[in-house]
Amino acid sequence: MSLKQQVTDDMKTAMREKDTSRLSTIRLLLAAMKQKEVDERVELTDTDIVAIIDKMLKQRRDSITQYEAANRTDLADQERLEMTILMGYMPAQLSEAEVAAAVDAVIAEHGKTPAAMGKIMAALKLQLAGKTDLAAVSAMVKAKMA
Template sequence: MLKQRIQDDMKSAMKGGDKPRLGVIRLLMAAIKQREVDERIELDDAQILAVLDKMVKQRRDSINQYEQAGRPELAEQEAFEITVLQGYLPEALSEAEIAAMIREAIQATGAESVRDMGKVMGQLKPKMQGRADMGAVSALIKQLLGS
């Protein structure tokens, strides 16, 4: 299970004295625990992937903001956190794989315009969660459906 792997990595980071990595893993465990407490459930791997995906997206947004504000040291910290978090995500899909999956979903749903985008995203999200930047996927769908 993914949660067990994260806990094991946290223990090894503690033993190895890898404080930067340990800090990121603790943030991840706190986010998982927060969601478990809020929803009163034990998260499965798919739900943990959703938490990871959200954390990576937040950090990408922060990098953009820090770079615009002229704070490269903070942007570097966020980039480091992304690399640690991506270690728990499944292998990313290539652009060709993403495009093929989108075309397949458009055919399967019979989508013809941007108004049908929700159907396409609904079919793609479970397959792509944690494996692709859903913002980029959304933009590509709009492009293919002829915004």
């Protein structure tokens, strides 16, 4: 079953169960998916959907930081709930050892020159998108390049 079909089925289930928080989060995800389909006039693949979810998760993390700074724990808790629901659609996260092995392999392939940093990150982004935090991967690459 495609990820798009799974999200649609989960929306129907949430409607039947009257799970309003889950339903609203899934509707936000479906709206973002539909918007991308309409804007780019393409049929989304699972990889495209994972990228959309990853972007939504990043937005939630940023919102949580801002809400906590403003002492709005009620809103921060709502964002955390949405993050939990969205994380259910992400592929299994890789361990730090698996990420380190992938980074080492790509660095060995492209070399340790500063000019290769862009190529290394591009290759890792294709390989690891949605499976780990790419900001942490970037920091790991920089540390290994030094």
